[in-house]
Amino acid sequence: MTRTSSIRILDINLTDKKFQVKEREDLAPFLGGTGLATKLYAEYVAYDKPPLAQEQPIIITCGPLSAIFPMATKAVATFRSPLTGEWGESHAGMRIAFAMRFAGFRAIIIHGRAERPVYLSIGPNRVDFKDGTPLWGMPTDETGRILRQISPGQGFRSCLRIGPAGENLVAFANVNVDTYRHFGRLGLGAVFGSKQLKAAVIYGGNSEPIPDPKQYREVYDTIYHLAVNTDIMEKYHGLGTSGNIAALSALGALPTENLQKNTFEGSQAISGEAFARDTLVRKVACTGCPVGCIHIGVRRKLFAEGHEYESTYIAYDYEPIYALGTMLGISTQEQIFDLIDYVEQSGMDVMSTGVLLAWLTEAYQKNIVTKEALGIEPAFNNVDNYMKIMDNIVSQPNELYRLLARGTNQAAQKLGGLDYALTLGNHEMAGYHTGYGNLVGLALGPRHSHLDNSGYSFDQKALRNNLSREQVVREIIAEEKWRNVLNSLCVCLFAREVYTRENICAALACVRINMTGEGLEKLGDEVFRLKNQIRLQLGYNPGNLNFANRFFETPAMGQELDREILADMINMYRSQAGI
Amino acid sequence: MPKLLRADQMKKCIGCYSCMLACARTLQHDFSPRKAAIQIRSVGGLQSRLVVDICRGCTDPPCALVCNCNALTPRRGGGVRFYKDRCIGCEKCVEACIVGAIRFDEDNKQPIICIQCGTCVKYCPHEVLSMHEV
Numbered sequence: 001m002t003r004t005s006s007i008r009i010l011d012i013n014l015t016d017k018k019f020q021v022k023e024r025e026d027l028a029p030f031l032g033g034t035g036l037a038t039k040l041y042a043e044y045v046a047y048d049k050p051p052l053a054q055e056q057p058i059i060i061t062c063g064p065l066s067a068i069f070p071m072a073t074k075a076v077a078t079f080r081s082p083l084t085g086e087w088g089e090s091h092a093g094m095r096i097a098f099a100m101r102f103a104g105f106r107a108i109i110i111h112g113r114a115e116r117p118v119y120l121s122i123g124p125n126r127v128d129f130k131d132g133t134p135l136w137g138m139p140t141d142e143t144g145r146i147l148r149q150i151s152p153g154q155g156f157r158s159c160l161r162i163g164p165a166g167e168n169l170v171a172f173a174n175v176n177v178d179t180y181r182h183f184g185r186l187g188l189g190a191v192f193g194s195k196q197l198k199a200a201v202i203y204g205g206n207s208e209p210i211p212d213p214k215q216y217r218e219v220y221d222t223i224y225h226l227a228v229n230t231d232i233m234e235k236y237h238g239l240g241t242s243g244n245i246a247a248l249s250a251l252g253a254l255p256t257e258n259l260q261k262n263t264f265e266g267s268q269a270i271s272g273e274a275f276a277r278d279t280l281v282r283k284v285a286c287t288g289c290p291v292g293c294i295h296i297g298v299r300r301k302l303f304a305e306g307h308e309y310e311s312t313y314i315a316y317d318y319e320p321i322y323a324l325g326t327m328l329g330i331s332t333q334e335q336i337f338d339l340i341d342y343v344e345q346s347g348m349d350v351m352s353t354g355v356l357l358a359w360l361t362e363a364y365q366k367n368i369v370t371k372e373a374l375g376i377e378p379a380f381n382n383v384d385n386y387m388k389i390m391d392n393i394v395s396q397p398n399e400l401y402r403l404l405a406r407g408t409n410q411a412a413q414k415l416g417g418l419d420y421a422l423t424l425g426n427h428e429m430a431g432y433h434t435g436y437g438n439l440v441g442l443a444l445g446p447r448h449s450h451l452d453n454s455g456y457s458f459d460q461k462a463l464r465n466n467l468s469r470e471q472v473v474r475e476i477i478a479e480e481k482w483r484n485v486l487n488s489l490c491v492c493l494f495a496r497e498v499y500t501r502e503n504i505c506a507a508l509a510c511v512r513i514n515m516t517g518e519g520l521e522k523l524g525d526e527v528f529r530l531k532n533q534i535r536l537q538l539g540y541n542p543g544n545l546n547f548a549n550r551f552f553e554t555p556a557m558g559q560e561l562d563r564e565i566l567a568d569m570i571n572m573y574r575s576q577a578g579i
Numbered sequence: 580m581p582k583l584l585r586a587d588q589m590k591k592c593i594g595c596y597s598c599m600l601a602c603a604r605t606l607q608h609d610f611s612p613r614k615a616a617i618q619i620r621s622v623g624g625l626q627s628r629l630v631v632d633i634c635r636g637c638t639d640p641p642c643a644l645v646c647n648c649n650a651l652t653p654r655r656g657g658g659v660r661f662y663k664d665r666c667i668g669c670e671k672c673v674e675a676c677i678v679g680a681i682r683f684d685e686d687n688k689q690p691i692i693c694i695q696c697g698t699c700v701k702y703c704p705h706e707v708l709s710m711h712e713v
Contacts, residue, residue, distance in 0.1 A: 068600070068610045094625075098596075102611055141626070148624055155620035156613060179625045207686050208610040216604060224597070228704045284625060285595040290704035292593035313626050 007036060010105045010127065012120065014195050015054065015112030017129045021105075031513070032063030032106050034089065035488035035527045037078040040107060042530065047537050051080040051088070051187075052169065052194035054113035061107045063490030066097040066288075068208075069220060069507050070227045071495035073097055073286035075177075076487060080538065081186035082194075083171040083352070083407045084426040087535045088186040089447045093286040094178035097490055099158035102204025110197065119161075119199035121151060124206045132198035139163050139345035140176040143199060153203025161199035162189045163347025165394045169193050170405045172352035172428070176344070180284065180294050180315040184349045185449060186427065216510040223507065226498045228290050236293040236494045237283065241318035242272030244431075245326070253434045253456075253557045256326045257380050258358035259422055259550050262433055262557075266331025270321055279333050281313065286492070293494060299337035314341050322431030323354025328361070329380030342387055346394045355428035356393075356408045357386055363417040373400040419549040424448050425540075434459035435556040437472045440569050443545050444577075445480060446531050451493060453480035459557065469565070473572040481524035484531075488523060532579050542579050545570065581656025582710040583636035584617075584695055592629040592707045594619060598699035605698045607684075607691070614684060616693035617708075634658055634680045634693035636713070642672035642681060642692075654695065656713040661692040 006025040013019065030036045037059045044057035058079050065072040075096040081088035100108065104124050117132035135143050143161040151157060158178055166173035166189030173189025174182045183189075192198070210216050227233050235243065248254040249267040256264040268274060279297035286294070299312045314337050324330065324339040343350050361378040363369050371377055376388045392401045403411050408428050412421035422429045424439065425448035432438045434456040441455020442448050450456055453476045462472050483493065491499045499507075501517035508515045552561045596619060599612030607614040618632040636657030643651040643659050650666035651659045668688035673681045681690050700708045 070597070102613065144624055155618060204611075205613055206611060207614055207684075210604060210608050210610055213604060213608045220600075220604070224702065282590075283593055285593040287594065287596050288600065290593075290595045290597045290702075292595060292705070 007032070007106045008104055009040075009107040009109060010122065011109045012127065013112040014110060014114040014118065014129070014197060017114075019127045029523070030527075031488045031523065032061050032066070033074070033076045033488040033490040034061075034078075034484055035523060036107055037061040037076045037089070038527055038531050038534065040109060041078040042534055044109060044111065045080065045534070045538075051082040051085060052190065054195065055111060056080050056191065058110040058188065058191055058195075059107060060096075060100070060110075061490070062097040062100040063106075063488060064511050064513055065507050066490050067101040068288070068511075069491070070224050071289045071291065071492045071498065072490055073289050073492050074487070074490040075100060076490065077175075077183045077188055079186075079188055079191045082169070082190045083187040084409075084448070086426075086538045086540045087446050087531065088188065088191070090174075090183040090185050090188050091451070091487065092175070092177040092181050092183045093289075093492065094158065094181040095287040096158040096160065096177050096202065098287040099153075099156060099202040099204045102156060102206045102208070103202055104204070104206050108202075110195065110200075112195065114196040117196045117198050119147065119201065120197065122200060122202045123153065124204065132196075135161075135198045136167060137164060140347050141179065141345060144176070144179055147199055147201050151201040151203065153201075153205060156205055157201055157203035159199065159201050161347075162192045162197075163345055165346045165348045166190055166193040167198070168394055168396060168405070170348060170394060171407045171410070172349040172356075173347050174349045176347055180296070181286065182349075185351065185447065187349075189347050210510075211512055212510065219503075219506045219510050223498060223503055224290060226503075227495065232497050233291045233293075233494065237291050239272040239276055240283075240293055240295040242275055242295065242316060242321055244272070244318040245321055246271040246273065248432065249326075251434070251460075251557050252555060253432060254326055255322065255422070255429065255431055255433050257329045258327060258362045258420055259433060259554050260362075262554050264326040264331070266329075267326065269331050270325050270333055270336060272318070275316055275321075275333055279337070289492065291494070297333070297337060299334060299341065301334075312337070312341055314344070316340065319431055320350045320354075323351045326431075327354045327358040328386060330383060331381070335383040338383060339386060339390075342390055346390065348390070348394070349428075351430060352407060352428040353390065353393075355422050356404065356411070357389065359408050359412065359417065359421050360389070360404065362420050363412075363415065366417065368415050368417045369400065373398065418546070421548055422550060424547070425545065430456075432456035433551070433554065433556045435462070435559060436469065436561060436566055436569050437462065437476060438556070439547065439551060439561070439566055440473065440573055441476050441480075443547070444542060444570065444573050446535060451483070453477070453483065463557065469569050470572060473569050473576065477573065477576055481521075481528045483524075484527035485520045485524040488527065528577070532577065536579065542570070542574055580712045581654070582695065582697065583657050583713050584633055584693065584697065584700065584708065585711050586631045586633055586708050588705075588707045588709075589629060589631055591705045592619065592631070593705055594621065594625070594629050595704065597702040597704060598708060601702035602699050606694070606696070614691060615699075616680070616691050617699050618682070632679045634695065635678055636695060641675040641677070645671040645675040647671075651692065658695045659692065661694060663689060666690070
């Protein structure tokens with residue numbers, strides 16, 4: 001049972017196959033999620049060791065509202081990123097937070113390295129270190145199928161697993177969570193792989209009496225009503241995030257063909273509207289979310305004469321369509337589905353993969369890499385060749401592919417082509433070229449993710465409301481701090497307008513946590529400060545950020561960007577943030 | 580007129596578990612959907628379909644038939660009434676319900692019984708569940 005006055009932690013050591021359960025009252029002020037994962041990371045990190053050293057921890061947390069309030073569906077992982085060498089943080093949905101809550105753990109810490117491949121089976125009353133040897137080498141879907149077959153807790157479990165990319169330590173490998181969600185971006189899959197940890201099944205069966213059923217029902221109803229009966233969440237449930245393809249292309253903010261362009265001529269065929277019309281078959285939800293934003297499309301493929309078809313059900317969103325579609329000049333849904341499917345099965349981050357392939361295509365055009373070393377010619381809109389290249393990135397048959405598996409920045413540092421290597425803070429860019437706010441937000445945010453502070457949204461707001469640069473920076477920092485609060489609660493960021501200060505405090509009161517709006521703000525400040533302190537110790541240097549020329553060559557929403565203005569805004573951020 | 584729970588639109592289910600949470604909090608005063616009388620699950624993972632285990636509202640319910648202490652009695656229109664204070668936790672009803680709608684609550688040593696109250700229906704965001712007059 002979850003106790004509200006303390007945080008229950010499962011601490012697993014893979015090296016000696018031992019675990020401990022700890023109750024920590026001192027951690028209660030951090031609530032859960034990113035706050036808790038940051039605080040624990042500071043305790044467990046080995047600053048002097050590389051990201052894939054066995055001492056490095058993986059910390060996974062859920063929050064006090066997880067599973068019991070609508071859209072409180074996220075879990076947070078912290079680790080040292082093998083892609084950047086710095087702060088690693090990633091968030092995932094589906095059923096993980098639900099399973100963790102009813103398994104009784106607010107945090108799971110995994111460190112050490114198994115002698116041979118293992119998977120973990122974690123439940124309320126037991127933790128098993130299971131032999132994962134037969135699973136090693138398997139794609140993510142087959143791994144999931146077998147684990148479902150042999151694990152307890154159907155309907156109440158979450159299944160985390162890596163694919164071959166994580167096993168082979170591809171620096172941007174991800175962890176698949178329950179088929180359709182992921183711990184993506186900064187390479188948690190490689191950290192799993194380095195520990196010979198193929199998977200973790202978490203199952204929850206605990207009960208948890210409600211302290212005040214009437215109070216809980218009232219607060220639940222308020223939040224449920226906002227989610228279901230108002231239009232706040234409609235854009236996520238309706239077309240979904242893929243609605244951004246047409247919108248951003250029209251704005252001239254859609255990175256296309258390695259950001260040589262900011263609109264995509266073929267965007268109509270791969271817009272959210274087009275996917276909904278042609279291939280959308282259903283929507284699913286993370287457990288505990290009545291919205292259902294996960295859009296599943298069908299890829300129907302003729303595999304032989306005589307009307308022989310196979311069908312695959314693949315999730316799509318804005319980011320995969322941007323990264324494997326517009327960035328690579330691909331304008332059919334079928335081809336995008338094929339690329340997404342490969343990325344899913346091998347277990348790679350979709351955005352990093354797309355940006356890397358886009359950079360490689362241009363690097364090849366500019367004779368920085370040769371066909372001899374690659375074996376295949378990368379070309380925009382050539383899916384077959386991209387598939388073969390991805391295969392080689394995963395298997396790494398030669399030195400060039402071993403380098404590419406370390407990510408775009410590492411490859412460009414070594415081979416050249418930094419002018420068009422689209423990384424920010426050494427992390428492949430998200431699908432927005434909206435202006436200064438986006439660049440500042442991505443370069444300085446802890447995850448170098450558009451979700452850190454949504455810098456891109458302030459570019460659009462600045463245009464509409466004529467905001468000054470100072471105001472944009474101020475809003476980015478305020479947003480980043482507030483998101484530290486939302487992410488400590490582990491509510492989905494799509495629900496940020498539902499989870500107002502008032503609603504959060506009311507929800508926390510239902511689990512006997514007394515919190516004020518001011519207390520929440522303080523928590524956001526503290527997590528922001530602590531994260532930056534850790535990042536600096538990990539080697540992050542905000543005074544030494546590189547920006548590819550391409551960001552200034554291709555206009556962002558009709559505006560040509562200026563390096564000096566960007567430098568000014570970065571200085572403003574640093575001075576306001578104290579870094 | 581009595582009403583019975585139906586889940587005849589399961590193809591629309593998004594797997595949000597809002598129904599289970601509602602049942603558990605309303606009838607068992609527990610956060611955990613493990614305590615719900617309605618159980619949603621996937622068959623073959625999330626790539627395949629979602630299914631539901633619910634009380635089918637038998638007019639001559641086998642669970643009541645095997646209940647020798649009269650804790651379960653047939654309800655007018657179908658399904659059962661559950662008298663908790665009469666239940667001794669023998670679990671015969673669990674075995675008798677071949678559609679798997681009754682599970683045993685190990686915490687309080689009693690079965691979890693659907694009373695056809697319709698609470699789950701009110702929290703279904705996708706019109707999967709409904710109450711039908713019988």
